[in-house]
Amino acid sequence: MSAYEKVSTARREFVRNSSLLIVCQIAGEILHISPAEAAQRSAPMRFFTDAEANALALLADSMVPGAAAAGVVHFVDSQLAGDPAESLLIARYFNVRPPYGDFYRGGLAALDAAARAKHRTSFSALRPAQALEMAASLFKGPPPGWKGPPAAVFYQCVRNDAVDVVYGTPAGFEALGVPYMQHILPPRAW
Amino acid sequence: MRSTHEPDVVIVGAGAAGSVYAAVLAEAGKSVLVLETGPARKLTDLYSSQIWARRLKWCPPHVEEGDSIGVNFNTGHGFGGAAVHHYAVWPRFHEDDMRMASKWGRGLDWPYDYRVLRPFYDQVQREVGVSGDAELEVWRPPGDPYPLPPVLVSNHGTVLHDGFAKQGLRTAPIQWPCCRERTTVVPRASGTGGVMLGVRSAPWPTRWSSICLELSKRAL
Numbered sequence: 001m002s003a004y005e006k007v008s009t010a011r012r013e014f015v016r017n018s019s020l021l022i023v024c025q026i027a028g029e030i031l032h033i034s035p036a037e038a039a040q041r042s043a044p045m046r047f048f049t050d051a052e053a054n055a056l057a058l059l060a061d062s063m064v065p066g067a068a069a070a071g072v073v074h075f076v077d078s079q080l081a082g083d084p085a086e087s088l089l090i091a092r093y094f095n096v097r098p099p100y101g102d103f104y105r106g107g108l109a110a111l112d113a114a115a116r117a118k119h120r121t122s123f124s125a126l127r128p129a130q131a132l133e134m135a136a137s138l139f140k141g142p143p144p145g146w147k148g149p150p151a152a153v154f155y156q157c158v159r160n161d162a163v164d165v166v167y168g169t170p171a172g173f174e175a176l177g178v179p180y181m182q183h184i185l186p187p188r189a190w
Numbered sequence: 191m192r193s194t195h196e197p198d199v200v201i202v203g204a205g206a207a208g209s210v211y212a213a214v215l216a217e218a219g220k221s222v223l224v225l226e227t228g229p230a231r232k233l234t235d236l237y238s239s240q241i242w243a244r245r246l247k248w249c250p251p252h253v254e255e256g257d258s259i260g261v262n263f264n265t266g267h268g269f270g271g272a273a274v275h276h277y278a279v280w281p282r283f284h285e286d287d288m289r290m291a292s293k294w295g296r297g298l299d300w301p302y303d304y305r306v307l308r309p310f311y312d313q314v315q316r317e318v319g320v321s322g323d324a325e326l327e328v329w330r331p332p333g334d335p336y337p338l339p340p341v342l343v344s345n346h347g348t349v350l351h352d353g354f355a356k357q358g359l360r361t362a363p364i365q366w367p368c369c370r371e372r373t374t375v376v377p378r379a380s381g382t383g384g385v386m387l388g389v390r391s392a393p394w395p396t397r398w399s400s401i402c403l404e405l406s407k408r409a410l
Contacts, residue, residue: 092249
């Protein structure tokens with residue numbers, strides 16, 4: 001094996017082993033799998049209802065294409081099901097008051113109510129273009145009658161969750177062509 | 191841990207201030223007991239990951255003042271305190287900042303003015319090592335020049351400088367607590383990267399490590 005091949009292989013190994021793993025229970029078996037694999041295998045939610053999960057997937061995917069397939073819903077769900085002191089969510093950084101589940105649940109409920117007021121259907125039933133328009137409007141201010149956490153903060157948190165899952169890993173850095181420059185790799189090699 | 195030893199000094203809080211006090215006293219031969227209510231930290235907890243570094247951030251309870259504005263934003267907690275994971279930008283208060291109530295009718299006045307505080311700013315920057323360009327900071331209140339030269343301005347800093355200059359406004363390199371004279375690169379993967387490389391001051395790597403070293407010497 002040439003020196004180039006060794007470096008290339010080592011890099012592929014690093015990227016392959018450096019995705020976030022979350023805990024899922026599928027068919028009675030406890031598994032540590034990536035959010036993307038959890039989404040692909042439709043692992044059951046630990047915190048969200050199915051309706052909330054569908055709405056979050058559409059919202060995050062409208063902000064960062066590919067977020068749903070990358071497993072953003074399973075990532076957020078796994079964090080909300082755990083201890084807030086161990087949470088990796090950006091909500092913690094943005095000074096959201098724990099438990100963070102109240103923040104997401106309140107935001108998704110308010111978003112659903114806004115969709116029903118404007119389009120007479122649930123948010124998760126919107127067409128992608130309609131979802132994108134509503135997502136973008138959150139950043140400009142709360143829709144009329146909004147009863148949830150500050151709309152712009154909710155927007156910012158969900159968008160950042162999506163960025164975390166799609167681009168926040170060493171694999172994401174690799175895809176962007178940005179050197180990760182790690183010194184201490186985190187547990188489970190995020 | 192049970193001990194019958196009576197320390198010379200007890201310090202409550204292993205944060206940015208308590209850590210420096212403890213290190214200075216220990217290096218002077220005093221026995222120091224430091225009490226810290228937050229989680230213990232290891233140097234290996236300072237991961238090169240902006241995402242995992244969020245675990246170093248404050249967790250409840252919130253501390254709030256006035257209009258429900260939380261004051262825990264972006265602070266670390268536990269061993270190392272607020273500065274265990276920080277941006278490390280250390281400007282001085284302006285003289286007017288200490289007279290907000292009498293000058294602007296907002297907040298509270300300090301019980302003393304900047305002249306009383308100044309020698310301690312100078313002492314801290316000597317103790318910790320702060321870089322910057324005092325001459326470019328025309329807005330800086332009186333004080334000793336920075337003990338370390340400024341860090342190199344990044345590309346986006348240069349863009350911001352050019353934009354400000356077009357508006358007739360001035361910029362200066364940030365006031366950065368750092369441990370080396372020639373800091374040229376700050377790793378982009380994480381705010382903890384600069385700490386781990388020893389180019390950014392933080393109480394745990396830069397002060398606690400000196401205490402641990404002192405203790406290990408004495409054990410020998």
